[in-house]
Amino acid sequence: MRENIESINEWAEQFAYHELDVDRQATVLSEMSIDEYDELHKTASVFARFLQEEASDLEPNKESLAVLQNASKNKKKLGGFFAVRIPAYQAVAACFLVALGSYFLFGKTETNTVVVEKDVPIYEVVRDTIYREIPVVEYITKTVTKKVPSIERTSIPISTYVPQEDYALREPSETPSMNDISKSFGNTVVSAESLERFKVKM
């Protein structure tokens, strides 16, 4: 049944009912009335005519064509070398060869490579609690008693005067009296006045 309908539809696009042969007319009548078929035929032909007229009235935009032609030309200009597509392995091989060539051309300058070994201290921050013992200083006051030895007093012989030959003619000088000699601890001092008189007489 579906095949019949599809066939009828195809016939309706081209032929009116009376233009069909007897077999086709029979097929049409088995599915629909003559009016229904003619309606399909009329519809197809009316719309086909309309669509044809509509299509003939339309013209592509000339400005659009000009733009497209320019785009096409530009594409060809920009194309050429860059438009050529090569497999990926060829591109990789080309890069490798360029790198290799560069190495032999420019990469042969000998350079002394000095390896400097340097110990880099690594400081590890370890956070911990440290207890530090501070010694306690105790001050002890001690009294030391020391015996100082007593100083012996020496007597100076001042009363003995032995006149020398050269001084025989001279008047014997007056020796300072004991009063003139002041004595202190460990020292014997003659007063300046007595000493002067003594010097003059000599």
Place this chain on the structure above:
Amino acid sequence: MVLLQKGTMGAFEEIYSRYAKRLLAFVFRMVNGNEALAQDILHDVFLKLIENPKSFDTSRSFKPWIYQVAANAGKKAFRKAETEEIKERHSTFMEKSHQPNLADKKIFDIFLSSALNKLTAEHREVFVLKHQQHMSIKEIAAIVSTPEGTVKSRLHTATKQLAKSLKHFNPKETA
């Protein structure tokens, strides 16, 4: 198309001269008679062809492919912008259709256009490819990527719907 892929001069112009007008008419109907939109879509289709000619598989037939590209672009654009202009045209027709002078050819054409616009995109597509582009069922099936039986079925449904619209209009008096 192979020449276009190779960059041969004049290949694009040849393709354009062969297909531009026909594609424009097809796309025009696919976007419900919006000429500006149809021109834009046609431009985009050919621009895509220039920019990426390798997108076409040369082992396949070019004609179904280019129509498929145009149909898809048309459907996409139409879904995106069912313009106010079309709605306006439709409403204008509805007002005029109630006027007594129905024999006016222009009005009848508007009616036919409106009837076509009422079809779904899938039904309109096969109907236009069949009756405007004169393609075989096999070619249409290749373009819309459906079995031939589906194409025939859609064609029959479209014709019946249009016949119904035409019956209301009473074309016996006008056509």
